[in-house]
Amino acid sequence: MNIAIIGGGIIGLSVGWQLAKKGLKVAIYERSKAGQGASHAAAGMLAPQAEMGFEDIEMFNLCRKSLEMYPKFVDELYSDTGIKVEVEKTGCILPGFDRDDTERLRRLFDFREKVGLDVIWLTGSEAREIEPFLSPRCTGAIWIYDDAQINNRLLLNVLKKAFVICGGKLFEDHEVENINIEGKNIKGIYVHGSFLNYDTVIVAAGSWSKQINGIPEYLQPPVRPVKGQIISLRLNETCRITKVVRAPDVYLLPKSDGRLVIGASVEEMGYDLNPTAGEIYRLLERGWQAVPAIYDLPIESIDVGLRPGSRDHMPIIGNSDVNGLYFASGHYRNGILLTPVTAFELSEWISAGIKSEILNGFGIQRFYKETV
Numbered sequence: 193m194n195i196a197i198i199g200g201g202i203i204g205l206s207v208g209w210q211l212a213k214k215g216l217k218v219a220i221y222e223r224s225k226a227g228q229g230a231s232h233a234a235a236g237m238l239a240p241q242a243e244m245g246f247e248d249i250e251m252f253n254l255c256r257k258s259l260e261m262y263p264k265f266v267d268e269l270y271s272d273t274g275i276k277v278e279v280e281k282t283g284c285i286l287p288g289f290d291r292d293d294t295e296r297l298r299r300l301f302d303f304r305e306k307v308g309l310d311v312i313w314l315t316g317s318e319a320r321e322i323e324p325f326l327s328p329r330c331t332g333a334i335w336i337y338d339d340a341q342i343n344n345r346l347l348l349n350v351l352k353k354a355f356v357i358c359g360g361k362l363f364e365d366h367e368v369e370n371i372n373i374e375g376k377n378i379k380g381i382y383v384h385g386s387f388l389n390y391d392t393v394i395v396a397a398g399s400w401s402k403q404i405n406g407i408p409e410y411l412q413p414p415v416r417p418v419k420g421q422i423i424s425l426r427l428n429e430t431c432r433i434t435k436v437v438r439a440p441d442v443y444l445l446p447k448s449d450g451r452l453v454i455g456a457s458v459e460e461m462g463y464d465l466n467p468t469a470g471e472i473y474r475l476l477e478r479g480w481q482a483v484p485a486i487y488d489l490p491i492e493s494i495d496v497g498l499r500p501g502s503r504d505h506m507p508i509i510g511n512s513d514v515n516g517l518y519f520a521s522g523h524y525r526n527g528i529l530l531t532p533v534t535a536f537e538l539s540e541w542i543s544a545g546i547k548s549e550i551l552n553g554f555g556i557q558r559f560y561k562e563t564v
């Protein structure tokens with residue numbers, strides 16, 4: 193088996209690392225620098241519970257399974273590289289600030305309880321005991337003590353190292369221009385105008401996954417860019433927030449590197465990567481309403497990324513009816529969280545032909561069935 197992965201984001205790197213660990217011949221082609229796309233801009237929340245609305249329970253189960261796999265994932269990375277990436281159980285508060293918010297949270301809380309999740313309802317003052325920097329306007333909150341987070345930027349660097357240590361070949365500044373398919377078989381890819389022979393290709397090109405030439409129209413993953421802007425402040429003695437706060441329309445995430453990440457916008461703006469005054473103003477205003485002490489914190493950076501959003505906002509993981517063509521894309525708002533399940537399960541499927549049941553319903557087939 194000779195495998196090419198298109199895209200060196202967190203998904204391409206982690207699937208590539210797992211395949212290389214199994215002794216397979218794997219190359220990742222990244223058109224710029226690996227780990228600089230959405231995966232770099234992300235906040236790094238591993239929060240299946242906080243993210244959960246009333247949507248598909250299958251998606252929640254996939255997210256929860258991936259969170260359970262994280263300790264094994266980072267342990268394996270440690271044994272390959274000697275670098276420890278911590279999964280931090282910061283816990284997450286979802287506060288409400290008026291009756292409308294609080295009623296909405298109550299419904300979310302009841303739903304979580306009904307499906308058996310570990311959540312606690314807090315009064316405003318109980319919430320402030322857990323996170324003293326929360327606004328005194330807080331009227332009630334959901335406390336999710338086992339949602340976690342990770343330093344996604346460190347994770348990307350370590351994944352890159354692990355992939356190469358395990359024998360993978362990483363080609364940066366190498367754009368895949370075309371996938372060559374003959375009949376129902378993969379033949380290879382074109383890079384810088386040259387044909388390169390491969391029998392297996394994994395499309396992990398994030399929000400650009402639909403743009404790669406050569407994929408038959410019915411198999412093009414329906415993935416679009418969903419712009420996210422995020423601002424990092426530097427924590428200091430005036431604000432020592434320690435819990436993740438997910439307020440209405442904004443989250444505040446204290447990172448172990450001393451940043452406070454405030455995010456994120458969700459915008460349909462095509463491939464526009466410009467930060468804009470209006471969205472940053474809105475994030476800061478909402479953030480300040482939830483945690484007033486951010487007011488004097490220095491601004492460190494503004495990052496913009498493009499989430500790969502599929503038509504139903506669920507990931508596309510698995511094979512296709514072209515032999516050797518696989519997809520690992522469309523991870524939308526949960527790509528960091530879904531990294532272990534994507535990497536472990538897809539690499540097992542490709543190398544041993546064993547498809548995990550947890551991936552049922554997440555294939556590209558769900559889209560082309562619709563149109564047949």
Ligand SMILES: Cc1cc2nc3c(=O)[nH]c(=O)nc-3n(C[C@H](O)[C@H](O)[C@H](O)COP(=O)(O)OP(=O)(O)OC[C@H]3O[C@@H](n4cnc5c(N)ncnc54)[C@H](O)[C@@H]3O)c2cc1C
Pocket residue numbers: 198199200201202203204221222223224225226227228229230231232233234235236237238366367368369396397398399400401404419420421422455456457496497498499500520521522523524525526527528529530
């Ligand atoms: C602001 C923001 C906050 C987020 N917060 C979180 C969070 O807290 N938790 C969470 O789980 N998720 C979060 N996400 C979502 C997460 O970042 C994404 O789901 C994830 O990074 C997708 O990873 P990827 O590898 O598919 O895409 P990317 O990281 O975008 O990587 C795709 C790569 O493919 C390359 N590429 C594209 N076309 C080609 C080609 N033709 N040839 C070669 N290379 C190509 C690109 O250059 C890019 O490097 C957030 C996203 C944003 C934008």
